[in-house]
Amino acid sequence: MRKTVLGVLVSGRGSNLQAIIDAISADRLDAKIGLVISDNPEAHALQRIAGWDIPAVVIERKKYSSRQEFEERLVAEFDIHHVDLILLAGFMRILSSHFISQFPGKIMNIHPALLPAFPGLNAHKQALDYGAKVSGCTVHFVDEGMDSGPIILQEAVPILDSDTVETLSERILHVEHLLYPRAVNLFCQQRLAVDGRRIKILPEPSREGAKGL
Numbered sequence: 001m002r003k004t005v006l007g008v009l010v011s012g013r014g015s016n017l018q019a020i021i022d023a024i025s026a027d028r029l030d031a032k033i034g035l036v037i038s039d040n041p042e043a044h045a046l047q048r049i050a051g052w053d054i055p056a057v058v059i060e061r062k063k064y065s066s067r068q069e070f071e072e073r074l075v076a077e078f079d080i081h082h083v084d085l086i087l088l089a090g091f092m093r094i095l096s097s098h099f100i101s102q103f104p105g106k107i108m109n110i111h112p113a114l115l116p117a118f119p120g121l122n123a124h125k126q127a128l129d130y131g132a133k134v135s136g137c138t139v140h141f142v143d144e145g146m147d148s149g150p151i152i153l154q155e156a157v158p159i160l161d162s163d164t165v166e167t168l169s170e171r172i173l174h175v176e177h178l179l180y181p182r183a184v185n186l187f188c189q190q191r192l193a194v195d196g197r198r199i200k201i202l203p204e205p206s207r208e209g210a211k212g213l
């Protein structure tokens, strides 16, 4: 069967991109990265893929006179590379409703909080300032709102009295790196059943088959 082709949008550090690469290398994720797009030529994410056979392109917003033209270029690149699923992995731009409507149920994001708590920027600081005792991370499909799409997977992480933004980010990031590849793999295995806002996880096909024996 043809592998699901991933298109990954990055702007910076790229540790979640690295987690996806590592999961594919370790056979924990049956997919192929067809393209990495960075809107930032300096993104460390681009250095991470050096040496891997992964096509990458830098598309800077400032090189285009409008957001629409910038996004048309993104869409063209995803088309050329036959991308099935777009992953936002630390991509620091808000995509327009028009862009998102072209890929229904085909764009995922990871957010470093338990949505719908603490959406948007500075999620760790928001959680600490609020005095929450638990935060975590969420993988969700992207819809037209801010971090508001249907939730695929979430995992909680405790907030300690001694936490700073740095220590909490680190503890959550460790979980992000496990959760994102797991969510992508569920998509690749066609095990995400979307029912309005609720996403149900279907059992593994082999187990289903075994039940019928």
Ligand code: GRF
Pocket (backbone or CB within 6 Å): 012, 013, 014, 015, 016, 017, 089, 090, 091, 110, 111, 112, 173, 176
């Ligand atoms: C992660 O914390 C992710 O949850 C958020 O942006 C950060 C990206 O980090 N959306 P990295 O570039 O993947 O290291």
